[in-house]
Amino acid sequence: xxxxxxxxxxxxxxxxxxxxxxxxxxxxxxxxxxxxxxxxxxxxxxxxxxxxxxxxxxxxxxxxxxxxxxxxxxxxxxxxxxxxxxxxxxxxxxxxxxxxxxxxxxxxxxxxxxxxxxxxxxxxxxxxxxxxxxxxxxxxxxxxxxxxxxxxxxxxxxxxxxxxxxxxxxxxxxxxxxxxxxxxx
Numbered sequence: 001x002x003x004x005x006x007x008x009x010x011x012x013x014x015x016x017x018x019x020x021x022x023x024x025x026x027x028x029x030x031x032x033x034x035x036x037x038x039x040x041x042x043x044x045x046x047x048x049x050x051x052x053x054x055x056x057x058x059x060x061x062x063x064x065x066x067x068x069x070x071x072x073x074x075x076x077x078x079x080x081x082x083x084x085x086x087x088x089x090x091x092x093x094x095x096x097x098x099x100x101x102x103x104x105x106x107x108x109x110x111x112x113x114x115x116x117x118x119x120x121x122x123x124x125x126x127x128x129x130x131x132x133x134x135x136x137x138x139x140x141x142x143x144x145x146x147x148x149x150x151x152x153x154x155x156x157x158x159x160x161x162x163x164x165x166x167x168x169x170x171x172x173x174x175x176x177x178x179x180x181x182x183x184x185x
Contacts, residue, residue, distance in 0.1 A: 020065060020073035021098065024085040025140045028062050028078035034139050035074065038118055041066035044073070068100070076140070084140045097143035099133070108132060108148050130156065 025031040035041045045065040052059050060080050065073045087093060102108050108125060112134050115122050124134035133147040149156070 017070075018072040020075040022063070022075040022077060023140065023142055024083075025064075025076035025078050026082055026084035027139070028064050028076065030139045031076050031078070032064065032066075035066045038115070038120075041068060041074065074098070085142075087141060093143060094135075097135070097145050099145040099147050102146050102148050104148055105132060105150070108134060108146055111146050130159070 032043055036043050043064060044067045047063040048061075049063075050058060050060045052061075062078045062080075063075060064078070065075045067073055088096065102111060105125075112122050112125070115134075115136055120136050122134050122136045125132045126135070127150075128147075130151045131147045131149050133145045135143060135145050137143055
């Protein structure tokens with residue numbers, strides 16, 4: 001929303017948490033092996049249909065769901081054509097990713113070893129000052145991050161108190177960057 005966009009009446013939408021995030025996959029069994037057998041996320045639901053419920057269009061698909069320990073899901077659509085999603089041509093490959101939390105640095109290191117033993121190229125661990133992370137791609141070209149917090153909650157609370165001011169500072173810097181780019185175009 002821009003500053004000129006009025007906020008709707010009645011308060012914020014009562015979002016409770018993430019239910020699922022869905023992507024297209026090239027092959028549902030290949031995706032199952034990666035998420036269930038390698039990452040340990042159980043396959044818990046499969047929807048098969050020829051008609052898309054939200055649009056009514058004909059498109060045979062299977063929609064598969066893997067459950068995370070917090071009760072949320074990662075889901076995929078296999079459209080039966082062996083085609084994977086294409087990355088966005090205007091976005092660097094490192095930008096769009098899904099970050100999944102593990103509980104400790106030991107679990108992060110163990111996950112890296114397990115992934116590498118399976119032939120997966122892993123970057124990291126990378127120290128982000130509040131978390132440490134490793135990065136890798138799934139069989140569909142989706143960049144994944146496994147991450148674990150490395151600071152106390154009090155430090156995260158301090159970041160939250162500064163978040164609006166930090167974003168305002170970035171917005172001002174961005175305006176300058178855009179102006180500079182326009183001047184050189």
